[in-house]
Amino acid sequence: MTSNMEPETNIYERRESDARSYCRAFPATFTTARGSEIFTQDGGRYIDFLAGCSSLNYGHNDPDMKAALIDHISADGIAHALDFHTDAKEAFLKAYEDKILKPRGLDYKVMMTGPTGTNAVEAAIKLARKVTERRNVIAFTNAFHGMTMGALALTGNAGKRGGAGGGSLADVTHMPFEGAMGDDVDTLQFIEAMLDNPSSGIDAPAAFIFEPIQGEGGLNAASNEWMRGIERIARKHDALLIIDDIQAGCGRSGSFFSWEAAGIKPDMVTQAKSLSGYGLPxxxxxxxxxxxxxxxxxxxxxxxxxxxxxxxxxxxxxxxxSDDSFAKSVQDKAELLTENFQQIAGMIDGAKLKGRGMMQGIDVGSGELASEICARAYDKGLIIETSGAEDEVVKFLGALTTPEELIREGFGILRDATREALAERKSTSIAAE
Structure with a gap:
């Protein structure tokens, strides 16, 4: 049973800003959620392949996290502490050191920024400029790094940049991401040639920043070779290397950090979204x-x-x-995603698979078709969204804990939605003739 029930009043139209977005595509009133299922006010059930845009990698309301949080609150544990020392912060930092950093041979200080990913990006570029005493930052085509002014300057999407209202989005040079100039163009060679040319007009960079898998940019996944190449170029030009692992991190790629397989050593790494584990900022x-x-x-x-x-x-x-069993389960489910997306790709001329790990999707060739597929999926009980410069990619961001049977059920809905959307387009085309 699904529901498209509109709110009983028009309070959202009357009082909430027009900046709201997801609720326009998914207008039901949601009340409860468990794991990878979310339920509406009138009892409707949806499979969630969005998971808070990768903020709920461990699903809705994980029982162990919920119990720990309830215990903390019930015991009058500290709720707000600025940056005081607290038992909760100490326990987190020890766990992060013992389970995340040390096993990977990493040595990082952990800076608590404001609670949003864009704030972590702002801190990174501020620090890079402070350390290097340079202003320019190299970002990439199709990048998304946040909506505050500094992070927005790094972001490529014209629609999102338009939100600046003509404000200055300066001190950034945008270079082509891997594959952005076609499969036959070596973008590393292009970038290096531009930076080596003293007359290119590009100021010496303070830092390079990139997402190993571009979430909002269309699931463009950088190869290990390309990531190593960017690190090499950054070192050559005495620039810092910043990895934005906000959406692709916390296991989404199949390892805790999405850049681990490349063997690179970033100077800074931004984290947010699923870092809390529970959807908390x-x-x-x-x-x-x-x-x-x-x-x-x-x-x-x-x-x-x-x-x-x-x-x-x-x-x-x-x-x-605590061990590698969860990462292995993500890698196994990633194969299931690939298999199912390949089936859908076979239904659409020219469709291409994108991404890796449990951050995969399919480029269906047009934003109109992708949006129609997602809208029909929602009507059938599946929440899934688009990404890409033209919203042309149907993107899976479901919880990493989603049971395989629920993944299969969701993809069954997605196949039906795709089939219906294609039939409607064909029917419309015939009628137009």
Whole structure:
């Protein structure tokens, strides 16, 4: 049973800003959620292949995280502490050190930024400019790094940049991501040639920043060779390397960090979205210790560090990342996603698979078709969204804990929605003739 029931009143139309977006495509009133299922006010059930745009990698209301949070609140545990020392922060940092950093041979300071990913990006580019005493940052085509002004300057999408209202989005040079100029063009060679040319007009960069898998940009996945090439170019030009792992991190790619397989060593890494494990606001910046040159409060915020998020993040790390079994399960499910997307690709002329891990999708060739597929899927009980410059990619971002049978059920809905959308387009085309 699904529901498209409109709210009983028009309170959203009357009082909520027109900036709202997801609720336009998914207008039901949602009330409860468990795992990878979300339920509406009138009892409708939806399979969730969006998962808070990768903020719920461990699903809705994980019982162990929920129990720990309830215990913390019931015991009058600290709810807000600025950046005071707390038992919850200490426990999180120890778990992060023992389960995430040490097993990977990583040594980073953890900076608690404001609670959004864009704030972590702002902190990263501020620190890069402070350390190098340079202004220019190299970002990439199809990138998405956030909506505040500094992060938005790094973002490629014209529609999102338009939100700046003509404000300055400066001190950034956009270079082609891997594959952006066609499969036969080596973008590393292009980037290196531009930076080596003293008359290219490109100022010496403070940093390079990229997403190993471009979430909003259409699931463009960088190869290990390309990531290593960007690191090499950055070192050659004495620039810092920043990895934005906000959407692709916390296991989404099949490993905790989406850049692990490349063997690179970023100077800074931004994290947010599923870092809390429970959907609570929490963002952080990982910094090589020698680059942590901040003076006290040089980048701060009233909500830097979320004590409730420390509680759930610690449980998420201990529950899912104490060994490699969870990562292996993600890799197995990734193969199931690929298999199902290949079936759908076979239904659409020219369709292409995108992404990797449990961050996959299919480029169906047009935003209109992708949106129609997602709309029909919603009518049938599946929440799934689009991405890409023209919204042409139907994108899976379901929880990493989604049971295989639920994945299969969701893809059954998606195949039916695709079949109907294609039939409608064919019928419309015949009628037009």
């Amino acid at each position: 929490f963002a952080a910046l990982l910094i090589r210790p020698e680059l942590d040159v901040w003076k006290p409060a040089e980048h701060n915020g009233t909500f830097r560090g979320n004590t409730h998020a420390f509680v759930t993040a610690r449980v998420a790390i201990e529950k899912f990342w």
